[in-house]
Amino acid sequence: MTDQHYLDENYDMNDSGNPEFFELLNKQMNRRDLIKKTAGGAVAMTLAASLTGCGSDDNDNNNSAPPATETPNPDVDLTTRPSSLSFTPVEKHTRSEFTVPDGYDFKILHAVGDPLNSRLPVWDENRIPSGISYDRRVGDNHDGMTFFGMNPSTLKYDANESNQGLLVMNHEYIQRSDLHPRGSSFSDSSITEDEVFREVNAHGVSIVAINKNPVTQAISVDLDSEYSSFNRRITAATVIDFAGPVRGTDLVKTAFSPDGTSTRGTINNCGNGYTPWGTYLTTEENFNQYIARQGDVRDAETEYAIGTRYRMGSNASGYNWQSITDPQLTEDKTLFSRWNSIVSGTSATRDFRNTVNTFGWIVEIDPFDNRQRPVKRTALGRFAHEDCRVSRAIPGQPLAFYMGDDSTGEYIYKFVSDAVWDPKDVNGGYAAGDKYMNSGKFYVAKFDFNEATGEATGEWLELSMSNPSITAYERYKFKDQADILVHARIAADAAGATKMDRPEWVAVNPENGEVYVTLTNNSSRGSSYPTDAANPRRYADDDDASGRLRGNINGHIIRFREPDADVTATTFTWDIYLFGAESDSIEDVNLSGLTDANDFSSPDGMWFDPRGVLWIQTDDGAYTDTTNCMMLASLPGAVGDGSVQNAKSGDGTQKTPTGAILDDSKLRRFLVGPKGCEITGVTMTPDYKAIFVNVQHPGGTWPANQPGHLISTGRGSRPRSATVVITRKDGGVIAGETLEPSKA
Numbered sequence: 001m002t003d004q005h006y007l008d009e010n011y012d013m014n015d016s017g018n019p020e021f022f023e024l025l026n027k028q029m030n031r032r033d034l035i036k037k038t039a040g041g042a043v044a045m046t047l048a049a050s051l052t053g054c055g056s057d058d059n060d061n062n063n064s065a066p067p068a069t070e071t072p073n074p075d076v077d078l079t080t081r082p083s084s085l086s087f088t089p090v091e092k093h094t095r096s097e098f099t100v101p102d103g104y105d106f107k108i109l110h111a112v113g114d115p116l117n118s119r120l121p122v123w124d125e126n127r128i129p130s131g132i133s134y135d136r137r138v139g140d141n142h143d144g145m146t147f148f149g150m151n152p153s154t155l156k157y158d159a160n161e162s163n164q165g166l167l168v169m170n171h172e173y174i175q176r177s178d179l180h181p182r183g184s185s186f187s188d189s190s191i192t193e194d195e196v197f198r199e200v201n202a203h204g205v206s207i208v209a210i211n212k213n214p215v216t217q218a219i220s221v222d223l224d225s226e227y228s229s230f231n232r233r234i235t236a237a238t239v240i241d242f243a244g245p246v247r248g249t250d251l252v253k254t255a256f257s258p259d260g261t262s263t264r265g266t267i268n269n270c271g272n273g274y275t276p277w278g279t280y281l282t283t284e285e286n287f288n289q290y291i292a293r294q295g296d297v298r299d300a301e302t303e304y305a306i307g308t309r310y311r312m313g314s315n316a317s318g319y320n321w322q323s324i325t326d327p328q329l330t331e332d333k334t335l336f337s338r339w340n341s342i343v344s345g346t347s348a349t350r351d352f353r354n355t356v357n358t359f360g361w362i363v364e365i366d367p368f369d370n371r372q373r374p375v376k377r378t379a380l381g382r383f384a385h386e387d388c389r390v391s392r393a394i395p396g397q398p399l400a401f402y403m404g405d406d407s408t409g410e411y412i413y414k415f416v417s418d419a420v421w422d423p424k425d426v427n428g429g430y431a432a433g434d435k436y437m438n439s440g441k442f443y444v445a446k447f448d449f450n451e452a453t454g455e456a457t458g459e460w461l462e463l464s465m466s467n468p469s470i471t472a473y474e475r476y477k478f479k480d481q482a483d484i485l486v487h488a489r490i491a492a493d494a495a496g497a498t499k500m501d502r503p504e505w506v507a508v509n510p511e512n513g514e515v516y517v518t519l520t521n522n523s524s525r526g527s528s529y530p531t532d533a534a535n536p537r538r539y540a541d542d543d544d545a546s547g548r549l550r551g552n553i554n555g556h557i558i559r560f561r562e563p564d565a566d567v568t569a570t571t572f573t574w575d576i577y578l579f580g581a582e583s584d585s586i587e588d589v590n591l592s593g594l595t596d597a598n599d600f601s602s603p604d605g606m607w608f609d610p611r612g613v614l615w616i617q618t619d620d621g622a623y624t625d626t627t628n629c630m631m632l633a634s635l636p637g638a639v640g641d642g643s644v645q646n647a648k649s650g651d652g653t654q655k656t657p658t659g660a661i662l663d664d665s666k667l668r669r670f671l672v673g674p675k676g677c678e679i680t681g682v683t684m685t686p687d688y689k690a691i692f693v694n695v696q697h698p699g700g701t702w703p704a705n706q707p708g709h710l711i712s713t714g715r716g717s718r719p720r721s722a723t724v725v726i727t728r729k730d731g732g733v734i735a736g737e738t739l740e741p742s743k744a
């Protein structure tokens, strides 16, 4: 079996070129080369201006040079955490527009279907490219994303490099009615091989080389320099190795990999993470939606695991990819049929009954290594993984990986490495991954609250065969650690973990090591899931005539502190950092005192930049009568800086420990996306002068309706998920205004 599935590598190549496309490329290349040769400073700025016309107009093609600004005070380090926020808060709106603060600009870097090399034709909605070619095109529904600086000499990871780098991003799922040539007349019952290829390839991860002009901060996608050799896709068909305790066990043996050491594809890649050695972590969230089990019959215990706890019922139909049983465009004849995970052969090595166990993992990708296969790190457990954040890398101390399982009433987990951090492992690639991610302890979180004393404490419950609650569990008999990892949800049930309001992204505060987790919402909180101090609210949305909006409608962000910032600790203290709410909600719903400048609903994406600014993104369906999804910036304090409050909990109240009330100098809205979208994925260049976000599943005709901001090369007006880069028009530090005396 080879890693290359496709018979015709030249399919959809367009060697005749496209004049507009090459013109754009040449323009970018010439400009970049000149700037590189002059090595920054005043001369480079003059050259950049003369090449581009130096417009400050938003309609310019990402070429606007900054106006001359004051010389920064040399005594002020502009890359430190600002003490307050002073950019103009962006107003809520429901327009089909992406909006940023005054003095900021944004560009749409690339959108679904854009090519990753200059030989492929541009995306054109009247000539949608072949499904096969999408393994060299940007995928759909962009999600988690990380910028990795690249040293221009060694072509390796460099955490301090801002002007060349690899932007790595997830493609969570697909917008079927916008993806295919037949558009909204798509029907999965008549799905074709070309469409299946397009769908499989539009999932996964993109690695995209980008360049930043150090003077203008203009970003370009690199399609043809030496850096562009790193451009590539990992898809739902890419061969990926298993590592850790589950590798080689009976649970993951298939006809594709009878020794259980590898599998094909990663799917529903949602949140993300990155390691201190310079690799990307992608997460496999709602993998259950893709897997069919047509005609499958298993014993009751296996059915409980697969069907009840992992939500792949015995008649699951998936995306119907499995219907392509005799593909013509690949030699890998089971590439699609394996999505029907049924018992059909005489053993697991002769069928794909174990496809169900090959997804739901954290996958490590070394963006700088396109020879070795990505790796599924099984020691971190199997569930609907959303985000994976590593603790601060402190020499001589273990690394912890904090993770959420985004499903109603599921759990928060951590994995603590046996190995201690050695900075010599930077650029250690998959070998470093083997060192830190294959061997360690796996835990799930339990939150407690003492109403009498107001103490909020918690425990990390170990998920291993040394935990008697797991070995004695009646509902499922665990055989070994591999069984616990594959069935982490059931082990967490047995251990007695706290059922949370859909744990999404995780962020680690670089100042103090505290860990934040978004709990996006839970319509069943207060009904099938009783309220508790960590998930305290049940209320109704008064202006929702449908009566649909009940429970924890707007979500919250919980945070915890391990004693002495020791990541091996098995206890913690906690509070709720922020409650999502409408600013005019009643007091015991709007417990964080949100105002027009910072109210939000359904927190999802979240990231501490290395200065300590916390970025919060929303994926909302409750406040969308008033505002599209958004991103906010915030400057948190620490666990315990607030007080115990009474939260609305149905007809009564629930006491809950709440963080300090923030005014809008500590929490304010930074951007609002176009109607219909989710804002997700956030990363910056290390100089803090460019911040990247993703716009997932916009509606209307976005981004075509904001043409002045497009550097993406497509033709057409279908809505397209896209990556956006935001810079300051004066080239300054994002959200750093208060460090500049003239702007404070």
Ligand code: FEO
Pocket: 172, 270, 271, 285, 386, 406, 504, 604
């Ligand atoms: Fe993919 Fe939980 O958002």
Ligand code: CA
Pocket: 541, 542, 543, 544, 582, 622, 623, 625
């Ligand atoms: Ca409302």
Ligand code: CA
Pocket: 270, 271, 386, 504, 604, 605, 619, 680
């Ligand atoms: Ca998400």
Ligand code: CA
Pocket: 504, 520, 604, 619
């Ligand atoms: Ca979400």
